[in-house]
Amino acid sequence: MRSKIGKKGGLISAVVNPTDNGRLEFFDKACLLWNEQGLITYFSPSMPTADQMAGHEILLRENMIALPGLIDLHTHLPQYEFAAQGAAALLPWLTNYTFPQEARFADDAVAELQSLNFFESCLSQGTTTVVAYLTNHLSAAEIAFEEAARAGIRAYLGLTLMDRNVPPELLTDARRAEKDMASLIGKYHNKARSQFVVTPRFAISCSAELLSLCGEVSRAHQTLLQTHISENQHEITETLRLFPEAKSYAAVYDHYGCLHERSLLGHGIHLSDDERLLIRDRRSVIVHCPVSNNFLGSGIMPYSRWQKEHLRLGLGTDVAAGYSLSMLHEARQMTEMAKLRAFFDDEDCVVDIETALSQATIGNARAIQRDDIGCFAIGKRADIAVVDDSRCETLSDEERNHYASLKERLARVVYRHHPEMVTLTLIDGEIVFAREKT
Ligand SMILES: [Zn+2]
Structure with missing residues (x-):
């Protein structure tokens, strides 16, 4: 299940990121890139240039939500x-x-x-x-x-x-x-x-x-x-x-x-x-x-x-x-x-x-005095949980379309939790769990 360590990688998805004051930032689409050491080198709602992405293996999960591990x-x-x-x-x-x-x-x-x-x-x-x-x-x-x-x-x-x-x-x-x-x-x-x-x-x-x-x-x-x-x-x-x-x-x-x-x-x-x-x-x-x-x-x-x-x-x-x-x-x-x-x-x-x-x-x-994990920012470790919120209890298209903001999707993730909702888990940018084929 584990991917090779030491690869440059990236993820494009919706992102929820905690801030210093106990609140969350919501990005409908953002990109994270990390280096061979698993440290985040890029985090932005703006997509990186082709040069910035060069050599990175990018995971595309645009319909899913990434949270810090x-x-x-x-x-x-x-x-x-x-x-x-x-x-x-x-x-x-x-x-x-x-x-x-x-x-x-x-x-x-x-x-x-x-x-x-x-x-x-x-x-x-x-x-x-x-x-x-x-x-x-x-x-x-x-x-x-x-x-x-x-x-x-x-x-x-x-x-x-x-x-x-x-x-x-x-x-x-x-x-x-x-x-x-x-x-x-x-x-x-x-x-x-x-x-x-x-x-x-x-x-x-x-x-x-x-x-x-x-x-x-x-x-x-x-x-x-x-x-x-x-x-x-x-x-x-x-x-x-x-x-x-x-x-x-x-x-x-x-x-x-x-x-x-x-x-x-x-x-x-x-x-x-x-x-x-x-x-x-x-x-x-x-x-x-x-x-x-x-x-x-x-x-x-x-x-x-x-x-x-x-x-x-x-x-x-x-x-x-x-x-x-x-x-x-x-x-x-x-x-x-x-x-x-x-x-x-x-x-x-x-x-x-x-x-x-x-x-x-x-x-x-x-x-536990770890300032290198717990949120996404340049220099932090790429520890990531990717959640597929379409796995919530049966969701009609009607509901999906009417309660479609990232905040509403996150509320479903928390209150209509499904045991197989997390599809991908990464530590230092390394895939350590995948429910899907990668
Ligand atoms: Zn106990």
């Missing part, structure tokens, strides 16, 4: 297989579904098959960068990194660390975790398109010693750190019982050095005023996962209120509590959940499509 900031590779199963509250759901499934990754054959399927599925949904939890198995983690490199995806992957309160087969200890992390960082961090992420699952399953190690390693190697926070009321109560000296859930992570500007905190629905001030002060990112929060009945994060508080925010699918790897689907749910929250809070905190898609692209790129 989508970025998923929070998901779980080993859970993809059981997405949609077992809607229950967080803690029983972990015990009954997640832990037994993660234990299966002791078998390399399971890890290989599931990793292959996961990365292919990400690319088939237009996701070009994914930040994911793995399991606690070193061998399965190595397999995931190898499969990510084979798929060509930008992958930020973490060995999920737990040293208490989970089944014995998922336990590690601080000494083993240190050794395993050192090995994975040495082999895979900043290699191909991959990065290692320090990953304490959440405070309930991590001792003070393990959390301290996570803080130290993520700072020493300047890696991302991903964990969960304040998703569910029972989880919060249990965390405070296990760390009785802590003032709050966020204070637990802070005490052990786990809150910094590369920390991605999944959920954060029920954070107190003090916790949000602390997180803002540490410049950590709260990653909103609306589909998952709905599925497990965890609550609704007040995205726009916290945006107004200048918290750094992200968006992720959180498979398998999230039941789709599609960030377009996640964007839709983000808008819908915000309306519900606004209704119950009697507040004007609506999130529109432009905000949601900006978050899923340029906003998520900023959250």
